[in-house]
Amino acid sequence: MLLSPAPPLRHCVRIARAGASGSLVRRACLPPRSRVAPTPAASASTSPLTAAQASRMQQAAALSTPALMAGYARRVAECNLGLEELPTLTPFIVEGKAVGQLKPNFVEQLSRFPDVFKISGPTGPSGCVSLAALLDTQDARTSAVARVMGQLRDEGHITGWRDELYPVTSGFYETPVMLVERAAAVSFGIKAYGVHINGFVETADRGVCLWVAKRSMSKPNWPGKLDHIVAGGQPFGVSVMENVVKECQEEASMPRELAMTARPAGCVSYTTISSIGLKPDVLFVFDIRLPESFVPEPQDGEVENFRLLPIANVAKLVAETDEFKTNCSLVIVDFMIRHGFVAPDAPGYLSLVKSMRTGDFS
């Protein structure tokens, strides 16, 4: 049971696509006896196992072709854009903790307010932006920064004001060093947290199907895109589990008791640098196995409809189209990896797994 007793091999080596089964095998030029590969189709037909179980390996091979693997990777890459600008960002340090990163032009804006913001060293990773020493409580910082943000809004430098405050923190479980208007969060490069729930149904004949929402055309963000059955931001002051139960009720009319069977399944993370600033997101991922009898109903007018799609269809929509909201694609690929719908033998598997969690989330 120890790692890698590699067989003696002195033959040439190649990466091959094995036979008609489409399974991808990392293979050396071995004697023929070593070439016997599992034949899931044959087993499935003679096995007492359910179709859904026995065909998983076969499904994984079918959903891990080079074209689909490249498609999944492309969608994940779309969640991580603009990172070539990372070396131009200046850390935002409060209470000795890195709580954000700022673009050069935002540093320049803040330098106009030396009673609140202290710029040390050069703009970029070797310098830093901090707060005036007098601002030594959460309330004092929140008020002083709010005053500056208000002026920048009035001058037109910050748009989309929401009157919602965002926690500024070095980690999800830390006490925030201050709170900042949501419209300024990306300018400060502050971490944002959310919850995404994979709602699935599994039957012997259809295998795993995922409930997919279509966002209303009237939504300001991502109108008409495909989405998870339930997903949302993580409001401050509410537990992650409470938030999941609340969102399941609000977004899909899910009874509370059913919603409470949602199971945490890890997290994904990604980072984008837009024209405004850095957006390092962390999504808590949940799975909920739904009974066939449950049909979600749009509740808050944000969803046009819900459809139950076989996982193979979902995978193709993710890999071959941009119909899904970008971060949903990432969460669906994570679901596929965890549930065995992506084959470890497919080249690109390990880098796909790695790409599920980028950046220094905490």
Next chain:
Amino acid sequence: MLLSPAPPLRHCVRIARAGASGSLVRRACLPPRSRVAPTPAASASTSPLTAAQASRMQQAAALSTPALMAGYARRVAECNLGLEELPTLTPFIVEGKAVGQLKPNFVEQLSRFPDVFKISGPTGPSGCVSLAALLDTQDARTSAVARVMGQLRDEGHITGWRDELYPVTSGFYETPVMLVERAAAVSFGIKAYGVHINGFVETADRGVCLWVAKRSMSKPNWPGKLDHIVAGGQPFGVSVMENVVKECQEEASMPRELAMTARPAGCVSYTTISSIGLKPDVLFVFDIRLPESFVPEPQDGEVENFRLLPIANVAKLVAETDEFKTNCSLVIVDFMIRHGFVAPDAPGYLSLVKSMRTGDFS
């Protein structure tokens, strides 16, 4: 469904341990109405759902106490020892690819063989070890390096010779640049790959139970430690899925058709620097849901016995003892995260998730 519409909060903020339920809540000083937390126990008693489903949130809270979270983190840390030496290692570059990292004393050994090894720049990350330009095929490299390793073995510098060749590669799906004797793999800091299978049974009354193997006291490595039902190295020239099926048959007497229902579920990685060198391991993780009727049987004399333990017992063994082989603990924590037995609201959850995959695996 967008990220984080944070509620307006201007109150003080604290991390609290909510009530008697033991659930951990990231919470601000909100008006009382926001403090309503899910009550899994009450729901379970009135719900038509199975006990195993309805109690998952409760189980997660019970298995995510600060003491247990600290225990899981400790076990993962034990898989990542000696990393303070990373800045002293010299990259091993072949065909322009980084394929390993060497300790200073091994670089010194290799410098005695300038016809095979080329040392450029200083010892450490800014220098590199490569191969003589004439060694431009896999076979030529393998032979020349084997000759040097043979001499180092004869001189007593390399011990535990196995006559097994290991692929030297920049990534799992790449063609190896050469093969090297397994006993020298850690000296070269080459990536090693393995498979670990979580064999579990889930019943309405007992919930999730994990089959746990006890390693034979006569094994040279980790004698008497607890282990997965099936785990093993990934031999070169065999697909990951073939290896899983083979190991399930060999190690637990699992019928082939049952073994083929094992589902890939991602990977974990960890890196240790021992007195010999760097050991960057990547484990392909699988889950297999076993029928209650299946009882594994030790087959190859390497296992003393198999026991089916409730997940709560396994979690405590992991967190509170060192009975499990170190890397098994990491794989079990990954299983617990994926199956919802660790609560996202527990401080340390995100860093625990992050610690499942360290290093630049590919």
